[in-house]
Amino acid sequence: MASIEFKNVTKQFDKTVVIKDLDLKIEDGSFTVLVGPSGCGKTTLLRMIAGIGPQTSGEVLVGDQDVTDIEPGKRGVAMVFQNYAIYPTMTVRDNIEFGLKNQKIPKEERERRVKEACEKVGMTEYLDRKPGTLSGGQRQRIALARAIVKNPSVFLMDEPLSNLDAKLRVQMRVELIELHKKLKTTFVYVTHDQVEAMSMADTIVLMNQGKIQQMASPSVMYKDPDNLFTARFIGSPAMNVKAFEDGSCFGFRPEAAIMSKEKEDGWFKMQGTIAAREMLGSETLYTIRNEQQDTFVVKSGDDSHGVDETVWIHVPREKIYIFGKDEMRIRQQDDGYETYMGKVGAM
Amino acid sequence: MYKKKQKIAGFIGVIAKILICLIFLFPFLWMISISLQTATESSRAPITFIPASPQWQNFVTAWNMAPFGLYLKNSIIIIFSIVILQSLVMVPAAYAFAKFKFKGRGFLFGLVLVAFMMPVQVTFLPVYYMMGDWRLVNTLIPQILPHMTNAFGIFLLRQYFMQVPDELLEAARLDNASELKILGKIMLPMSKPAISAIALLSFVGHWNDYFWPLMMTRADAVRPLTVGIAALKDAEGNNNWNVIMAGNMFLVMPLVLIYIFASKFIINSFTYSGIK
Numbered sequence: 001m002a003s004i005e006f007k008n009v010t011k012q013f014d015k016t017v018v019i020k021d022l023d024l025k026i027e028d029g030s031f032t033v034l035v036g037p038s039g040c041g042k043t044t045l046l047r048m049i050a051g052i053g054p055q056t057s058g059e060v061l062v063g064d065q066d067v068t069d070i071e072p073g074k075r076g077v078a079m080v081f082q083n084y085a086i087y088p089t090m091t092v093r094d095n096i097e098f099g100l101k102n103q104k105i106p107k108e109e110r111e112r113r114v115k116e117a118c119e120k121v122g123m124t125e126y127l128d129r130k131p132g133t134l135s136g137g138q139r140q141r142i143a144l145a146r147a148i149v150k151n152p153s154v155f156l157m158d159e160p161l162s163n164l165d166a167k168l169r170v171q172m173r174v175e176l177i178e179l180h181k182k183l184k185t186t187f188v189y190v191t192h193d194q195v196e197a198m199s200m201a202d203t204i205v206l207m208n209q210g211k212i213q214q215m216a217s218p219s220v221m222y223k224d225p226d227n228l229f230t231a232r233f234i235g236s237p238a239m240n241v242k243a244f245e246d247g248s249c250f251g252f253r254p255e256a257a258i259m260s261k262e263k264e265d266g267w268f269k270m271q272g273t274i275a276a277r278e279m280l281g282s283e284t285l286y287t288i289r290n291e292q293q294d295t296f297v298v299k300s301g302d303d304s305h306g307v308d309e310t311v312w313i314h315v316p317r318e319k320i321y322i323f324g325k326d327e328m329r330i331r332q333q334d335d336g337y338e339t340y341m342g343k344v345g346a347m
Numbered sequence: 348m349y350k351k352k353q354k355i356a357g358f359i360g361v362i363a364k365i366l367i368c369l370i371f372l373f374p375f376l377w378m379i380s381i382s383l384q385t386a387t388e389s390s391r392a393p394i395t396f397i398p399a400s401p402q403w404q405n406f407v408t409a410w411n412m413a414p415f416g417l418y419l420k421n422s423i424i425i426i427f428s429i430v431i432l433q434s435l436v437m438v439p440a441a442y443a444f445a446k447f448k449f450k451g452r453g454f455l456f457g458l459v460l461v462a463f464m465m466p467v468q469v470t471f472l473p474v475y476y477m478m479g480d481w482r483l484v485n486t487l488i489p490q491i492l493p494h495m496t497n498a499f500g501i502f503l504l505r506q507y508f509m510q511v512p513d514e515l516l517e518a519a520r521l522d523n524a525s526e527l528k529i530l531g532k533i534m535l536p537m538s539k540p541a542i543s544a545i546a547l548l549s550f551v552g553h554w555n556d557y558f559w560p561l562m563m564t565r566a567d568a569v570r571p572l573t574v575g576i577a578a579l580k581d582a583e584g585n586n587n588w589n590v591i592m593a594g595n596m597f598l599v600m601p602l603v604l605i606y607i608f609a610s611k612f613i614i615n616s617f618t619y620s621g622i623k
Contacts (some may be wrong), residue, residue, distance in 0.1 A: 073523025074523065077521070086535055098522050099521075
């Protein structure tokens, strides 16, 4: 078990600065998900912890120790890769055992640990198979077992589920949460999928263009975003946003809007026609467009409205978020909040 | 109609394949035939294809005309030294070129390509003088040492190594494996087909090498089979072709045997798939 800390870390590829002066502390035993659009630097951070893509300057600490000069294999970390990175010419057993053999661990202990790791991921009967005969999900389980068997103090995972089909991905998500509970080790998980981040993390680190946008628990991320990027990135469908003339804007979540045929009470009110309707089962998504061509998505439990119908949408005052010109959130206690709220109410 | 057309096309294909096989096989079969003929049969016109009675003693005659045991021994020492040394140089070189970034990599790889394109006739004279200075001419060493590097092999193996995903090497490094272990346990097992193909090509090429050993040697004691067999030819042109062809069989048979043994291995290693 170990915490991880980045101190003033910069990473350059040739002349391009990908990450500049970044500070971040990942708590011991947490399930931290680094999430963000592609190219945001999340995988770069992970590779720094592993030591396979070291930082250009600054310090990376694993368990309070600066690991800059420590080889990847001696950092006490294990990594699971997106394309599994299973050694194709070795059997499942040899794959899992390889790291232990390199650490010169005696045979009996090796066998015991391989067996335990295999039981945790449910791959015991495949020990003598070659990876070529296994499915994607089974390969990813082997990759997990290969990480577990090393008893690492930190688990690093680089989009481990993105090569799996949708159903298996949901199942593996649950398994990973349970695994984290069982092992009680620090998990650092990289993904571009905010749903994965929301469902698995106890702490989300949202990144964009090499900078941390917000670091918080999933519910704070969702309910109390610090800035427009976070508000738009977390949540599906994304938050509805409408700009004021001065470049600042306000937004509301699709499920915060109430939809009806007649005009009702609400701080923000708008009339529009339904441009598209997506029935998802328990809820329905309506895309609504008004005469100014503003488009809003509304998530509703009521599936009785049809395309081209004219409807009203209403959003209560407490469900409206205000963002300044710099895209930073303007909260209730901040200057200008009431002015902007007034503008929304007068629309 | 379409089915009929397909049938005809298939038939033409089979005929073409048989023809091509015959063209390749003919010199070989003819060599076997002559090696079993009498001296008169072998120099008679029109050509005899099937000997009246197989003259097996031709092989004994040929074997006794020159120290073939010695030639064979030399050939075997030379060929195994070359193939082993080439592998020892080629594998780490290809690994470095494929998977490491270092200063001068492009330039050095350029040198390898230049070496690959350089004909032997350009280099044999300087090499000969160099070996002369070192007093190594007329030994086995000049027949081995200059062939230690296989530029074509380095090039081919590098291409092959480059297809191995970097994540595999990174996973191995996280598994605390040394570079030597990564090379031996991951890269090499994955590259078996490429390595065996390169080794086989190199084996056949150097086994049949005539010009280079001829230049570098004067005494029977250090000559390989190719040069020895050429010595069966009569200086005055009264060639006993049946005996010369029997001598050629000594040269070819080991290759045929190795091919029969190795082809199965090579085909097996090629059927292995799934690098990713």
